[in-house]
Amino acid sequence: MKSKYFSVSALALATSALLLAACSSAPTQQPIKVTQGASVVSKEQTPTRIVTSTQSTQVAKPTQTQPAQTQAPAVQSTTSSAQFYASFDDWKSDFIRRAIASGYNSGAVYSLMNGAALSQRVIDLDRSQAEFSKMPWEYVEGAASSNRINQGRSKLNDQRSVLVDTENRYGVPKEITTAIWGMESSFGAGMGNMDLVNALSSLAYDGRRRDFAESQLLAMLSMIERGDVSQSQLKGSWAGGMGHTQFIPATWIQEGVDGNGDGRKNPWTASDALTSTASYLGNAGWVRGVAPYYEVRLPQGFDYRLIGEKRSLDEWRQLGLTSAAGEYFSGTTSAELWLPAGISGPVLLATQNFDVIKVYNNSSNYALGVALLAKRIAGGQGFVASWPTYESPLSRTQVQALQRNLTAKGYNTGGVDGIAGANTRRAFASWQQANGKIPDGFISQSTAGDLIW
């Protein structure tokens, strides 16, 4: 009954979950991922990334995403996304009716939904926007704090047999899985106490992401029906993240794995969650033996127009790039030359595995945080180059001014939304190129100059 149903809603999830990912993680300052490579990752989403600037990266994030392929409404013919409901109870009774009409067991639907209550706090959280974006170093230093590195090593030891097993099976290094665990729930310490039915019902009623939220509620019904979880376990983050690695329900239905072999796929069981995370990254195209990024140095006379381009690791070596830390990199895996903080910061080759991490949370800062934390847990070093910490970000109003000015000069920023996303960075890089500057696309108070007034 639901397999068909879910083949539709899972696709819808692809789009809506990406949006959610964009909305729920901290940094607005999206590094300049101009081109996207791995087939599993859709275009960088930079819409309303929105969480208050004080949010710690320890806060569990509800950001699992599905590779986007096709768009489809979540509750197709019965969808109500355009509909306005006069009250929460109106939405609730209509949702119950539509869920039953589409084939869900009415007893199970009522059992899940009867007690659902509106949470204004969830709606406020969903709408809050940071006025200033974060610079990448603010994000990654928090992600890979010494405390989290030490804890990561200890937690990896606790789960070593599961993590070694998943590494062998899926090719995903145990430190990567551990780092995601640390980022998502502080290794299980912060899995979220929000009532998931109330939270997702409130998002559905509010309407901005109704299809997404309704798909998650239906997926929770399927999880209960499948015997994965009991209804009383459904506590998580305000936007639907569950358990140790904060999968959202619809992604769990698709990607959840029974890691401890007890017959249930339970995201609140560490071995199930960790196995599922590694499996998910494996399914998304993880390449064995390749790091998510390599820090490099550019040769004399380098053609800066290659910034943001993708080439194989071998081709980059032939172009004269060398490792900054004495690491060996080679092979046919594609990598993007990426300068997250411009020419004055670390110069990176971000590989396909970097993009694979982004299926978990479609943010380059997030992926960089995971990759760095994993590297440090494994005993590797941080960045060789220092960050240009004297640089400061633009406010949303300034980003809007930048977008207006660039548009007026003929550069396509893809609109004036106050978010410095991939289009804006690309437009800015073109402007830099045309004005005799290094086209690194890095936008800050000092680099944007007169364009923000």
Ligand SMILES: [Ca+2]
């Ligand atoms: Ca299990």
